[in-house]
Amino acid sequence: MRLIAYLFIGMGVFFATFGNIGILRFPDVYTRLQASSKCGITSIISIFIGLMILEGLSFVTVRILVITMFFFITSPVSSHAIGRSAYEEGILPWRKEKEKEKGE
Template structure:
């Protein structure tokens, strides 16, 4: 049983680590927002599942479940609101600009 808990805790660390790398590497607010929201959600849910398995069925597990459901419902809504306000604020999505030299090399 503790092995399963370790797997979920490792998954939580894995998603949090690569979400932070995505925040540093992606070029604009929209791709960074996607990386942070997806990885934060999966990281916290993996952590919550691991803690629920560790504690068994108890009042703490029920509280963790309620917090997880709340986070699962509010995180996409908050990410959408941030992305929409960025778009309405005039922040354009990143586009890769190719030079003429790059296009001629592809042919």
């Protein structure tokens, strides 16, 4: 049981690392937003599942569940707000070079 929990927490660290690499490597606002917020939410879920397994059935587990629910609601809303403001400013999304030439 402990081993599964540690596996989940390790997976959370793994996803968070790749999310941060994604922020540095991706070209524009939208893709960076994708990398940061999405790998962020996956790592958070993994860590919370790991903690829930580690704790077993108790009041703390229910509270972790409630906090996870809040993350499920607030995290997409924040990334949606940033994405929407960028979209309304008229920032065009980055595209592949080849496709750009084909279009022109």
